[in-house]
Amino acid sequence: MCYNEAMNLLDSAEVLKGIGPRTAEILKKAGIKTVRDFFYNLPRDYDNYEQPISIAEMRPGKVVIRGKIDSLSTKKARKRNLTITEGVIRDSTGAVRVVWFNQNYRTRQFAPEKDYYFMGTYELKFGRFQLTSPSAALATDVEIGGGLTPIYVAHGGLKSHDFRRLITASKDRFAEIPDLLPVKPGVRRESLYKVHFPEIMTDINVARDYLAYEELFELILAAKLNRRENEKLKAEVVRFNASKIREFVAKLPFKLTNAQRLAAWEIFQNMEQGTPMNRLLQGDVGSGKTVVAAMTAYEAVLAGKQVALLAPTAILAEQHFRGISELLSGFGVQTALLTGATKNKAKLKKQIAEQGIDLVIGTHALLTDDTEFKKLGLVIIDEQHRFGVEQRQKLMLKSPTGLAPHLLSMTATPIPRSLQLTIFGDLDISILNELPIGRQPIETKIITEIDSQEKLYPKMQEIMRMAPDKKGRGNKMHGQQIYWICKAIEDGDTVSGATRGAKKDIKVKEGHNGGSEITSVKKRCKQLREIFPKATVEFLHGKMKPADKDAVMERFASGEIDILVSTTVVEVGVDVPNANLMVIENADAYGLAQLHQLRGRVGRGSAKAYCYLLTSGDTQPSRRLRELEKSSDGFHLAEVDLKLRGPGEIYGVLQHGAMDLRIASLSDTKIIAKAQKDVSEFLKNPDNMLKYSELAEIISKYQQITTLN
Numbered sequence: 001m002c003y004n005e006a007m008n009l010l011d012s013a014e015v016l017k018g019i020g021p022r023t024a025e026i027l028k029k030a031g032i033k034t035v036r037d038f039f040y041n042l043p044r045d046y047d048n049y050e051q052p053i054s055i056a057e058m059r060p061g062k063v064v065i066r067g068k069i070d071s072l073s074t075k076k077a078r079k080r081n082l083t084i085t086e087g088v089i090r091d092s093t094g095a096v097r098v099v100w101f102n103q104n105y106r107t108r109q110f111a112p113e114k115d116y117y118f119m120g121t122y123e124l125k126f127g128r129f130q131l132t133s134p135s136a137a138l139a140t141d142v143e144i145g146g147g148l149t150p151i152y153v154a155h156g157g158l159k160s161h162d163f164r165r166l167i168t169a170s171k172d173r174f175a176e177i178p179d180l181l182p183v184k185p186g187v188r189r190e191s192l193y194k195v196h197f198p199e200i201m202t203d204i205n206v207a208r209d210y211l212a213y214e215e216l217f218e219l220i221l222a223a224k225l226n227r228r229e230n231e232k233l234k235a236e237v238v239r240f241n242a243s244k245i246r247e248f249v250a251k252l253p254f255k256l257t258n259a260q261r262l263a264a265w266e267i268f269q270n271m272e273q274g275t276p277m278n279r280l281l282q283g284d285v286g287s288g289k290t291v292v293a294a295m296t297a298y299e300a301v302l303a304g305k306q307v308a309l310l311a312p313t314a315i316l317a318e319q320h321f322r323g324i325s326e327l328l329s330g331f332g333v334q335t336a337l338l339t340g341a342t343k344n345k346a347k348l349k350k351q352i353a354e355q356g357i358d359l360v361i362g363t364h365a366l367l368t369d370d371t372e373f374k375k376l377g378l379v380i381i382d383e384q385h386r387f388g389v390e391q392r393q394k395l396m397l398k399s400p401t402g403l404a405p406h407l408l409s410m411t412a413t414p415i416p417r418s419l420q421l422t423i424f425g426d427l428d429i430s431i432l433n434e435l436p437i438g439r440q441p442i443e444t445k446i447i448t449e450i451d452s453q454e455k456l457y458p459k460m461q462e463i464m465r466m467a468p469d470k471k472g473r474g475n476k477m478h479g480q481q482i483y484w485i486c487k488a489i490e491d492g493d494t495v496s497g498a499t500r501g502a503k504k505d506i507k508v509k510e511g512h513n514g515g516s517e518i519t520s521v522k523k524r525c526k527q528l529r530e531i532f533p534k535a536t537v538e539f540l541h542g543k544m545k546p547a548d549k550d551a552v553m554e555r556f557a558s559g560e561i562d563i564l565v566s567t568t569v570v571e572v573g574v575d576v577p578n579a580n581l582m583v584i585e586n587a588d589a590y591g592l593a594q595l596h597q598l599r600g601r602v603g604r605g606s607a608k609a610y611c612y613l614l615t616s617g618d619t620q621p622s623r624r625l626r627e628l629e630k631s632s633d634g635f636h637l638a639e640v641d642l643k644l645r646g647p648g649e650i651y652g653v654l655q656h657g658a659m660d661l662r663i664a665s666l667s668d669t670k671i672i673a674k675a676q677k678d679v680s681e682f683l684k685n686p687d688n689m690l691k692y693s694e695l696a697e698i699i700s701k702y703q704q705i706t707t708l709n
């Protein structure tokens, strides 16, 4: 082994034993390209094969046995899409039937002369005892590891045991892994070795702590370097125009909250600098971010700049266009809407290029290459987590002045403090932690579907009869309005809840709509029409044509529709202050953050608002729902969410680039604090980035996806 010439972890994984072109291709698809990727592809869990028993000793329940396997065969079950693989496991005391479902590869996994460990459930099925769906590992592998066997996530035909085989083939190369950070020499290679070849559980925990630290170090370092880079850029100075802004504020139909004033002040201060602002405006749902955005835009326009405001959907772009045009009307700001549906785009784009338009509000269409600005000074991004970083970067290139535009991102997803310090460490943050006065907390209740008739329908009737906040034009019920959220569009659709906290894909079943089955938007709409014959009930979902969606949204906003049955397309940002009841069907299928967002669609006016979380009632309501019932504080709920779910999922929700936290827990404040301190120390020495070249290279990749300017 050669210690002098340390291995370059950024080489292609193909340099490793056992990884030929075909395997490399599969690995690449799983995001494993380099040697580093391969070593950092950590086990997702461990099987504990310690203390196997003999087959004769087996009792029903979870068991570990050791033996040889034969008579393996796979057959198709009568049920469609199901295959059954069967075999017999023997040891010196007896034999047991083994069964796997939909794991055809098991027929190829075993060599008949070798010993394996099996861990599974021993049970009585169809009158026979069997071992059902056991995990399995080669005895020699298990015994090296003292019984702890890593389980890897399978990728494109490579199963956990294949990964195990591949990593074992590179076992002696761990010694060549160079240090990454200025910490105790060798700790990196030891930690990696121990997570792949553990002997005792405590080893794994210590190793994972180090790897978590390493990961946080990288993130924090990338964020800090981004901030530095950003500070090197030049931006146009936008002077604070006190008299005009005062006039704008005086003409608002309401008084700004202190939080809104403070945020605006922080923003104006930023834009007075010659370096680009990179600020995130965080405000819980309904905290009034739009008016802050409008003021910011106005300020930039007053200074002779153009402004682009990006929204994640056409519905929201239009709503912003309406809302902000209204706020800015009479102030001489030329405003335009540019979405996929906009007619005569060429003419509009020409106007934008000539600065005939001051403020353009739009969706992705704004990012097409031929939209040029004459003097883009400010970009506002609503719900920034819905935008890819590439899209943001594209927009940054649109100012021919060579100066970077100021950037204001807005989000209603409260970001826990630990994330603010790490992933969002390159941003300045303003927080609207105060709701406009007069808002009452939204009364939230968990009820079972069966109770709907008694507890929910009367409430709906009452809401629809209550005096509207605004004019209820053409509304037969002349009252307040209701959102009803369902997951699917039509019967037969498969809805994936996996991304937001639900475990499995749920198939929408035909037939009646009781139980935990998800009732489709259309069907629910029809049913509600029957229950409330006097009400106008319409549906909305993401697969409708944009024009149709807009029409429905328009009618709902004007008060013409009483009940809007919708998928989560209404989730973010939609603002209809006369809607005061939110029903979320199948509430357990959503994550906490999303439920909070959905709930935030109501209670936006001065009237009392309600949110009903419908559950099947088959099981106890989840912790998520109970938390939601108790609290309306988005920041508190975000902290709870972070604790309840993995960081990966929170990260996923925020979609901050393509990064994923492999191992670190963002709720581990101790490790975060240490990493922060060490990064600051690290940056004090300007030579460090040269000295730690692998780290520098890793960071530059992070930076590409986190840089906002």
Ligand code: ADP
Pocket: 254, 255, 256, 257, 260, 283, 284, 285, 286, 287, 288, 289, 290, 291, 412, 436, 437, 573, 575, 577, 604
């Ligand atoms: P969000 O932060 O969720 O985007 P919006 O900007 O849509 O919130 O504001 C929610 C509602 O509150 C809007 O109808 C807006 O007109 C109103 N609003 C905003 N600021 C205030 C305020 N200071 N006082 C009263 N109402 C306000």
Ligand code: MG
Pocket: 289, 290, 573
């Ligand atoms: Mg909003």
